[in-house]
Each structure stands twice: as structure tokens, then as C-alpha cells.
Amino acid sequence: MQTPSDLSKIDLTQPQTLWLPDEAATTQLGALVATQLKASDVLYLHGDLGMGKSSLARGLIRALTSPDQDVPSPTFTLIQSYDAPAFEVLHLDLYRLTSPDEAYELGLDDALSHAVLVIEWPDRLGHLGFDDRLDICLELPDKTNFPEGLISGRIARLTPAGRYREEQA
DSSP states (O other), rough: OOOOGGSSSSSSTEEEEEEEEEEHHHHHHHHHHTTOHHHHHTEEEEEETTTTTTHHHHHHHHHHOOOOOOOOOOOTTTTTEEOSSSSEEEEEEEETTTSSGGGGGTTTTHHTTTEEEEEEEEEGGGGGGOEEEEEEEOOOOOHHHHHOOOOOOOEEEEEEEETTOOOOO
């Protein structure tokens, strides 16, 4: 199992598991993922409350905009927009959605052509979710998934889903 500092580049086309010893590593993972993003990419950030989804998104957004970019959690606004040089970044926190149909008002399908979507609590999209995406799951380590039997930090599982990053014929 590797940490983000062990990697010069993450291959977003392959499933992988990383150990994140602290919040700084979680932020660094976001920055590493950011270097490979393009318009129309969808990232689903999974994990319980306090697992670091917002820290990962903050690292990603700051890597694409500026290191001092203010990146508040969109828990109450549902969506925050950021202009990166090559595309727009939409950071969404869907925790407060009570029905998938509420997502229609967000205009995500229209934004997809020119933006990267970074979505916390993507399960709230239900049947309106995106098939082609990168899932990043943050979870606590346990005896089965942690190096050297020590239990601290977080585990990040990166899994491409659908046709994410497959060559289009």
C-alpha cells in the first residue's frame, strides 16, 4: 500500500488503494488527482462524516486554481463553482438532498460538457447518478487493510467506474 508521497503520478484508469496518514496526505491526494482532470470528469467522494472528503476536494481545487483559494464546504449552498484555466470545477455536497429529483435543479448534465464535477454524498443522486466516473472512497483502516498492523490515518480506494477514461471509439 502506498502513500501519495510515494507516487509521482496516480493512474486514474486503474483501481488502487492508498494509505493517508493525516489530513495533509488527503489534501495531497486531491492535488495529485487534479493534475489529470479534464472537462467532463466526474469524481464521487464517498465516506462517512469526518473522513476527509472536503479536505481532498480542497486540495484538488487549490491545485487547479491557486494555493490560497478559499474553498468552503458547500454543505449549505449545495454547490460551489471555481474557474480553473482549462475548465470550471463544481464542488457539490449533496448531503442535504432529500430526493434525487432535487438534483435536476442543479443542472449537472448541462455543466458536464465544460466542467469537472466533484461530488460529496453522491448516493443522494440515486437513479440520476453518473455511470462514467472515478469513485474515491475514504475509510478508516482496520486489521485487514492497514500496513504493519497499526491503525491510524485513512485508506483511500480509487476505482474507475463505467467507461471512465476509456478511449472512445
